[in-house]
Amino acid sequence: MPSKKALVRRPSPRLAEGLVTHIEREKVDVDRAVEQWEAYTEALRTHGWETVEVDPADDCPDSVFVEDTVVMYKNVALITRPGARSRRAETIGVEEAVAALGCSVNWIWEPGTLDGGDVLKVGDTIYVGRGGRTNAAGVQQVRAAFEPLGARVVAVPVSKVLHLKSAVTALPDGTVIGHIPKIDRPALFPRFLSVPEEAGGHVVLLGGHKLLISASAPKTAELLADLGHDPVVVDISEFEKLEGCVTCLSVRMRELYA
Numbered sequence: 001m002p003s004k005k006a007l008v009r010r011p012s013p014r015l016a017e018g019l020v021t022h023i024e025r026e027k028v029d030v031d032r033a034v035e036q037w038e039a040y041t042e043a044l045r046t047h048g049w050e051t052v053e054v055d056p057a058d059d060c061p062d063s064v065f066v067e068d069t070v071v072m073y074k075n076v077a078l079i080t081r082p083g084a085r086s087r088r089a090e091t092i093g094v095e096e097a098v099a100a101l102g103c104s105v106n107w108i109w110e111p112g113t114l115d116g117g118d119v120l121k122v123g124d125t126i127y128v129g130r131g132g133r134t135n136a137a138g139v140q141q142v143r144a145a146f147e148p149l150g151a152r153v154v155a156v157p158v159s160k161v162l163h164l165k166s167a168v169t170a171l172p173d174g175t176v177i178g179h180i181p182k183i184d185r186p187a188l189f190p191r192f193l194s195v196p197e198e199a200g201g202h203v204v205l206l207g208g209h210k211l212l213i214s215a216s217a218p219k220t221a222e223l224l225a226d227l228g229h230d231p232v233v234v235d236i237s238e239f240e241k242l243e244g245c246v247t248c249l250s251v252r253m254r255e256l257y258a
């Protein structure tokens, strides 16, 4: 059943202690991050999404990156087992939130690890990044969870960035977009458009032609507008200092059954 709810999670006061793996650590301004988060959630609401706040996890610095803790396919919420140990406690509140929304709940189990940032859905194709956070057992468990429901899981090597969706996302027509230097195997994607900025590879589909995109990718926003899309620009600079991108701050739930 079509639904337009988006899970979000308020930043922890300890946000500045969040993990950094592929970039130099820069000082995070937590007050500014909270303002940016408010503006991001407001942009979702403005474009028709009801935001549902997961209870905050103040002791978990990276908890605002809620995308990594759950993957939705149809009405099934697959609770992840994040690759970084320091992030595992984040799933508890998320599990409660998705159960309360009527999802059928499933889990990634040890020895599997999976971060939601490694999962890109394009129709019924689910690309799963095998990289620093998601292991082979995690990929197999995604197959076991979703292929019986009609998905086809395609594993993709990820070595240059934190997550698959730090490298690529997809436009409403299914074209995969990304910044070539950050992508291990662009040829794995049947329809691919190269974009001029790393942050330009990250879009959140808001419905119709509207795409949420970071203010760090002005040339890509221009390119996408020129192709008939409608970019909605948000400033998420404080989250980008922690390797976050527009996708990681929400989980859209489009097929809730309840």
Ligand SMILES: NC(=O)NCCC[C@H](N)C(=O)O
Residues within 6 Å of the ligand: 018, 019, 020, 021, 062, 065, 067, 068, 084, 087, 116, 117, 118, 162, 163, 165, 166, 242, 243, 244, 245, 247, 248
């Ligand atoms: N899906 C995402 O892009 N998540 C970003 C997570 C950033 C966080 N600092 C981490 O390293 O886990």
